[in-house]
Amino acid sequence: MVDITVDTRNGAVRGVAADGVMTFKGIPYAAPPVGPNRFQPPRPVEPWTGVREATRFGPTAPKAGYLPPLDALIPDADIPGDDYLNLNVYTPDPGDSLPVMVWIHGGAFLNGSGSSYDGTAFARDGVVCVTLNYRLGADGFLYFPGNANRGLLDQVAALEWVRDNIAAFGGDPGRVTVFGESAGAMSVGMLLGMPRAAGLFQRAILQSGAAAHAVPPESAERVKARLITKLGTADITDVPVADLLVAQRELRGEIGANPDPALWGDVARTLLPFGPVLDDGLAPGSSDVDIMVGTNADEFRLYIVPHGLLDSVTDELLTGSMLRVGLDPARAAAVYEGTPGEKLAAVMTDWYFRTPAIRLAERAKTAYMYEFAWQAPTFGGKLGACHAAELPFVFGTPDDSAFAGLLGTHLPHHLADTMHGAWVSFATTGNPGWFGYETSNRSTMRFDIESEVVLDPHSARRSLWDSV
Template sequence: MRPVLATAHGLVRGTADPSGTASFKNIPYAAAPTGPLRFAPPHPPVPWDGIRDAGAYGPTAPQAPYAPPMDRLLPETLIPGEDFLNLNVWTPDPAGRLPVLVWLHGGAFTNGSGSLTGYDGTAFARDGVVLVTLNYRLGAEGFLHLGPGDTVRANLGLLDQIAALEWVRDNITSFGGDPDRVTVAGQSAGAMSIGALLAMPAAKGLFRRAALQSGAAHHTLSAASAVLVAARLAAILGVPPTRPDLAAVPVERLLAAQSRLRGEIAARPDPALWGEAAFNLMPFEPVVDHDTLPRAPMDAIAEGGAAGVDVLAGWTSDEFRLFTAPSGLDGLVTGDLLERTATGYGLPPGRGVAAYRAAFPGASRGELFAQLATDWFYRVPALRLAEAQAAHGARTFVYEFAWPSPAFDGALGACHALDVPFVFGNLADPAFAPLLGDAPPPALAETMHAAWVSFATTGDPGWPAYRAPGRAVRYFADVPITAPDPRTGLRTLWDGLR
């Protein structure tokens, strides 16, 4: 018997597996962002009559495939269709009052979806957590900003996420979830989105806890930088930089222009041309527009803007090796590039590279480059977020995922995205095999998954909170341990840049 549940917009028929978990897929949380709604804030979904089939994943946001070699390493699901502002729910008991975890996918704000089989929520449901995954607008359609003359709100991708969280608030009781115990969780761009949501007035009160994997509240674009990006995108397309003109561009042509723009930034990462996008190589991401996102997220959070939200934040030990080892970039790093990278990130000339050489004796230039980028992109922002939340009395926990993948003859280390299948308890999903290798440790997955379940349920993942002077960090490796203040010297080096 396929279960039928009620939402505010109509009935949905899901599926049930032998364990008792029911899943409901492709439920619209907003209207299709096409026609007059393209490049517009999300609108409520159109109600439907009868019972809507919710047995299979629905359309995903338009996106170009990952470029090689990422296309072989990162799992991807592309389902065509216009009605892609949809979500998926897994529940063990529609009559319950269970904690809820809402997952925001990664993909550098241009790729990814909530429809990956690796994000299947069966393990969470088995352990008493209602899991929700969702799709949101990507690239220019989600993060275009044209400046003060543009009357349409920016950060449409974030507004989509907020619309999904509002759907959860209004509907999740029908699926056995407790709207007062919502954890928003995500990885990479999903975690960076959460960093922005913590500072957005429209998101206040929609979640009680936040779990941020490999992303925090650091990577945004200023309005001025976003205008530079939008102007160049329009020039590539040969149209005026206005919302109606860009909305008239066919989707496939827009995606091709986005890819070309990203290549131009990578080939010439000049801040005079691209602003902050020259450093993070992400031309489309949350924009500090002084409206939807009034202030830089870290500034708002440091002043207590997210006080009361429990936070779990962390990184993988070798994040950036995903981008350097498979591509061969690690073998091309020169001493000059290493120094320019360190100073470009703001570290003192000479001292920055010297500190990393001392912290990682015997490391190659490529490995030092990856470690610098890992810290700037992921580790340091996570620590700063944790410190800011702890300063305002929030329960805050920090972890480092340290299990090294055997793939690529061990060159990946504990790279970016490697922790995701462990959190979901989905090591057997074949999409993750290129990163995991042949024998990922199931005990580590059980331990890490249990920590996320505990955090979503109680606000405590099972180790001491992060606060001075101890600064406890949980290391997820073959033998998980908790240790104080990792790499103190490097932390204080980065702290000196504030």
């Protein structure tokens, strides 16, 4: 392992080189969002003199953490500190004008961190990989008119840092692919239609998320009003972070327990108390950016199988859930099969994840669609290809023990090679290795033990949502 120094516009950073990969961790891309900078758009970094150590991960955004049992299943680094608007760079040694991939993590806009993901395999395969942190929860997304979506603005600031600095790390600022999963993919979906992000990336990959679950200001105001009531003060800017995190968790629990549109507006459907708000010119959309978008076959099972709820779903709960998302239960009964729990998982997978992905692909200039279908052996085989299951395959880390509780051990290496290779190919050439998505064929790469292109998978289920 050898120390190596790179000059950025804000000062020099010292990372390490080992096995052909240079790694730089905890580089600030914006000023600490505390004190007068709290609840404000990201501020510029104060330049430093000398050489800044970049050999260990920096602080992560404050969070309450996942509730059991997900806290033991989803990796989520938690490092205290104020300077948490930072990023990590993994780059080949040497590199020159290489494609760049910028990762935006998921976590329902309440959890997650860039440092939970290892970009080494991307660098090994000739791509400069950047992972980043952004503000979460109320600090990042509590609605203030004229000052909304601070978490998205953090992501833009990180992309601006990439534009201005990545050449020093061997990357080409004109060949940037932004990719994300879950809330990270929803963020990418919003960045596609965000004027401030225009020109900062040329390609985009959206994993298990699109641009369908942003809410209007009226719904965001309802969340803020309830949070003010819980905290007992309208001056949220002075509330200590620890107290705010507790209130956030309680508020999300209230919405989940009683998702009544009369109380929460559109948030009753998204179940995301903090997330993108359709304000200040922000609108979901797509541009001339080439996209790859997809979902996992059994996304929603993550939320009911580990909790032991799959087999306790009643017909009444299933019918109510169908009505809440706009489905006609009678029509849906002819399409969805299985137990009430299996039907609920499929319905919510389609509504929350698959249908938004399809609609984004339909309006994109160039799009590639995929489905991750590998069935995890855990939880008696009931978990299936659940939400987040594709992550170690995308990152080329099938032996990552952080996912063992969710997916088990001995993940199929050939599937990781195939899937990771497709991501690298898309970032490098613009083509992941299969035909583009058109409404005439709906070509979709299904990743499994035997991966293959299929045409219009789940066609009956897809058609059911046309009028929703």
